Amino acid sequence: MSIKSRSAIAGVLLVAFLIATQGAAALKVSGSTTVLPFGSVAAEEFNAAQSGIHVSVSGGGSGVGIKNVAAGISDIAMASRHVRDSEREANPDKEFVEHLVAYDAICIAVSKAVYDAGVTDLTIEDVRAIYNGEIKNWAQLGGENKDIYVLAREVGSGTRDTFNEMVMGSDKAETPGVTTNHGSNAEVKTALTRSDKAIGYLGLNYVQDGNLGVIALDGVVPTVSTVRDGSYPLARELFFVTYGEPDDEAATFLEFVTGGDGQAIADELAFVPIN
Template sequence: MKKIADSIIIGIILLGLCSCTSVKSTDPTNSNQVISQADSQAEKIIKIGASSSTVTVLKLLAQAYQSQNKTVKIEFISNSQSEGAIAALKNDIIDIAGSSHQLKPEEDNGKIQYRELAKDLLLVATNNNVKGVTNLSTKQLKAIYKGDIKNWRELGGANADIVVLDRPEDESAKKLLRKYYLGEEKTTTKAVILSKEGELIETLQTTPNSIGTFSLASSLINQLPVNHLSLNGVVPKAQNFASGQYQMVRQIGIIWEKAPSAPTQGFIDFIFSKEGKKLLQNNGFAPAK
């Protein structure tokens, strides 16, 4: 009987210990500590929504910042247009939106803010198989996009049909191309319309005899094997923009909440620091003043 009693007592003690352990694991204070640690880690993730025209510059800055701040992770959520990135910011899906236009009154909910980051020169380029054509006048460029000039031979090149790679009319690259060179002339129906700048860049590299317009910085950063064309004798480079000779540039900016998280504010401070501006300048952008 004594052995049975001893066994019962031991069992009761073990059950008590298990109960204590169980209570400890669900202790509110301990749970809050775990949640607090999880929140702390989550706060170090910065989510960015970038239009196709702003993703290159923001990834360049993000890579440099993360190399110095190992505890910060920057994630990119793809958006094809600035409007989509701004909408994602207002719905708390991202922390920073990249935009190729200033914040419009109808986009401003009073809780977000815009600041220009840089000027991005737009480049007219050809596939690297196009030889003998290094400069185009406004008249010639307009004729190519209109479809009046169809063969590179008409411009001093080889006997080959020109393949025009174009962007939708509501994209910043096409708007600026029209503003400075094309005017309101209709684009040839044979043009290949590509919704994203990355698609145009890839297609230009793989399609012989093609021509297209995209970011000069993207070409320099990625060392793309394409031909950069002068326009009216002016080479597309930051120095010529600074002197007022080259005008086809788009404005790149970022939008973020007026009360950002500490990690987001840290990245924004880096973007507009001397180091950030130098990084932009070294990669073909003209930093905002």
């Protein structure tokens, strides 16, 4: 197909999009890259099902989403952690309202080469020692004689905060063993697949395709079942957050996300439904 033909098709699609969304109320959602796959698909299905509200979704991290709703840039924040006291204190005009939309797990994953070499089960103490810099070689954990390449998330990530709180003992914990920090779950996954000696943490949705070695933590593998029954130790709640009570448009989308259709999407994407 020629460039001219592709341009013509793109123009037709743009016009169709503008016609379809003309007059629709705009609802902006931003935040957690963990929640992003769920939020994006839910928005697509919601937009297709009605024409009165058009939802757009972007990432940036839980902290960014929470700042955006407080500033009026977004209507809903996606968050993989609770709103912090410091965030509430910095924005005293209204109350942040957390709306539970799904459950998830922080999964500990390693490069396939590490997993195939025999490192398939770690304790929380092992993981803490890796991120503290006390364990630096896979041979110390029954693997090959390779330095451990330690991946973490950047400041502002709800997944980072929850990992630090659950594993390291505080969401402000230092992690001197970390080699590189990454901006999203997808970046962590890419780094894991490109290495033969890495470890990282990421959401359950990102470990479903078999390209990573998913570690059993204290003998429990992260699955929908072990998150639901509470046996996996790094299970967590996922939220949509509004600054004050949601307006009519946000409430309508929240009703969709937490209802049967939205929760079916969560289930299909390997999140754990709330019902």
